[in-house]
Amino acid sequence: MVKYFPIMLELQDQRVVVIGGGAVAERKVVALIEAGAAVVLVSPSLTGTLAALAEAGRLSWISRPYAPGDIRGAFLVYAASNDAAVNESVAREARSLGLPVNVASRAEAGSFITPGVLRRGRLTVAVSTSGAGPSAAAKITEQLAGILGEEYEPYLDWLHSLRTEIKRRELPPELRGRLLRRLGEVDVLNEMRQGTFIEWGADEIDDWITRSLEE
Numbered sequence: 001m002v003k004y005f006p007i008m009l010e011l012q013d014q015r016v017v018v019i020g021g022g023a024v025a026e027r028k029v030v031a032l033i034e035a036g037a038a039v040v041l042v043s044p045s046l047t048g049t050l051a052a053l054a055e056a057g058r059l060s061w062i063s064r065p066y067a068p069g070d071i072r073g074a075f076l077v078y079a080a081s082n083d084a085a086v087n088e089s090v091a092r093e094a095r096s097l098g099l100p101v102n103v104a105s106r107a108e109a110g111s112f113i114t115p116g117v118l119r120r121g122r123l124t125v126a127v128s129t130s131g132a133g134p135s136a137a138a139k140i141t142e143q144l145a146g147i148l149g150e151e152y153e154p155y156l157d158w159l160h161s162l163r164t165e166i167k168r169r170e171l172p173p174e175l176r177g178r179l180l181r182r183l184g185e186v187d188v189l190n191e192m193r194q195g196t197f198i199e200w201g202a203d204e205i206d207d208w209i210t211r212s213l214e215e
């Protein structure tokens with residue numbers, strides 16, 4: 001069994017080359033564009049959604065079948081055509097160039113796979129079954145969506161702003177560490193879930209920091 005290793009990639013303005021323009025490519029490309037990637041799509045045909053994205057300048061479309069050389073300079077490669085032999089050629093070229101590649105028709109031919117993804121603002125949950133059951137991955141992701149509610153978005157924005165403020169104060173490492181650990185114990189998530197949370201102003205943040213340092 002392959003033991004896949006999870007990481008979170010920053011794709012802003014990174015060149016991602018996708019081979020194929022069907023339903024599977026569409027699902028991958030929509031998520032890539034949302035993550036800020038500069039998508040280059042090589043395919044003789046496109047779905048309606050992909051055509052609209054190309055028309056709007058949100059991706060670059062090269063309107064022809066894949067040819068060797070297409071993936072040069074890519075940060076990531078997706079082989080998502082419906083021609084398994086073409087996908088295998090793309091995978092071979094990617095490997096020879098040392099580029100990470102996803103192969104839609106046969107996971108083992110590639111070096112990474114796409115998880116089911118749940119987002120709540122700054123929270124990202126990725127679910128993989130290591131390819132055992134893509135539909136199961138989608139279903140488990142949906143179940144997690146019922147457990148991890150919308151309140152996580154404001155909660156993580158709140159955590160981020162307090163953490164930023166604590167780091168800005170340039171406290172001795174011991175105190176800073178103590179404050180950052182305390183932060184995880186503040187029960188604002190429940191207040192956010194129940195809709196009773198009132199935004200902390202600069203004074204409340206100051207008070208909390210002073211009190212936590214005294215304790």
Ligand SMILES: C[C@@]1(CC(=O)O)c2cc3[nH]c(cc4nc(cc5[nH]c(cc(n2)[C@H]1CCC(=O)O)[C@@](C)(CC(=O)O)[C@@H]5CCC(=O)O)C(CC(=O)O)=C4CCC(=O)O)c(CCC(=O)O)c3CC(=O)O
Nearest residue numbers: 105106107113114115116128129130131133134135137138
């Ligand atoms: C290995 C992997 C590689 C990769 O794509 O990166 C892969 C491979 C394959 N998928 C196939 C089929 C389907 N895939 C889906 C759906 C999704 N597939 C996704 C990921 C992955 N699919 C990676 C493993 C993820 C993991 O489990 O760890 C999701 C999670 C994410 C995404 O694609 O964005 C997304 C859910 C999005 C969502 O809704 O949340 C559906 C359901 C549907 O379309 O509604 C079907 C049809 C039903 C079925 O067959 O189960 C086939 C057979 C093709 C054939 O018949 O020839 C292969 C080929 C093979 O098995 O090698």
Ligand SMILES: NC(=O)C1=CN([C@@H]2O[C@H](COP(=O)(O)OP(=O)(O)OC[C@H]3O[C@@H](n4cnc5c(N)ncnc54)[C@H](O)[C@@H]3O)[C@@H](O)[C@H]2O)C=CC1
Nearest residue numbers: 020021022023024025043044045065066081082086104105
């Ligand atoms: N990983 C996944 O999540 C899934 C993968 N699959 C696999 O992915 C493949 C693609 O699925 P769909 O997008 O539904 O197929 P599709 O038939 O809707 O689209 C295929 C696309 O590939 C393009 N294409 C064909 N030959 C090409 C070439 N030489 N160069 C560049 N582009 C080329 C076509 O023009 C078309 O745009 C399936 O054949 C299947 O093996 C299928 C379902 C889910």
